[in-house]
Amino acid sequence: MTAETDLVRIDGLTTFAPKDGPVPHIERLSAGPGVTVVRLSFTAGQILDDHKAAAPILVQGLMGKVAFETQDASVDLVPGSAVNLDTGIVHRLVAAEDSVVVLCVLR
Template sequence: MKVASFLEDVKFNSNKPSVLMLMDTDFSKELRVVFKKGQIMEDHQAPFAIVVQVIKGAIDFGANEELIQLNDGDLVSLKPHIVHNLSAAEDSVVRLTLSKADSLQRVKNV
């Protein structure tokens, strides 16, 4: 059994969203992305399906020419190769679930 907390030891980066892998399981990678209000992840895409969940805060999430606000507890899934972006409407903690085959470094490079 593996245990991790998305809300423990949260550290904000003043330059860009902070990305940390909290858990590497047999089937997925669970990442924490921490945004200060106003920080963005510009248009990018993932080679595999992803799930994005706001643990705490509010994120403006854009995909397919649509913009929605994700708040505490909201989640969205995307198929592979869908261009999307995120903008923090307030300080936020986000869970990003990646395929086991995807890479932490790819996310850090966004």
């Protein structure tokens, strides 16, 4: 395998692609060995309610402001910030403004 075939380019990370309704637009951008990359586009007020991840996750703020909440803590995801969360921890995301976050599911 050459270096070119090992490289996976992922475009559209910061693209704001909202949808109407109470939940954000969720779009898988890439799935490969070790990681799945998902873009979430929130309009202000949208909520991704309580859920758990089946694998460790990294969630990075790329645009706007989203509160990432667990039972014990809350972190505002803003451009340049991220949270890392282990498997099975209940969490939710609440958009304070139009926002984009990227979720990396680590396998």
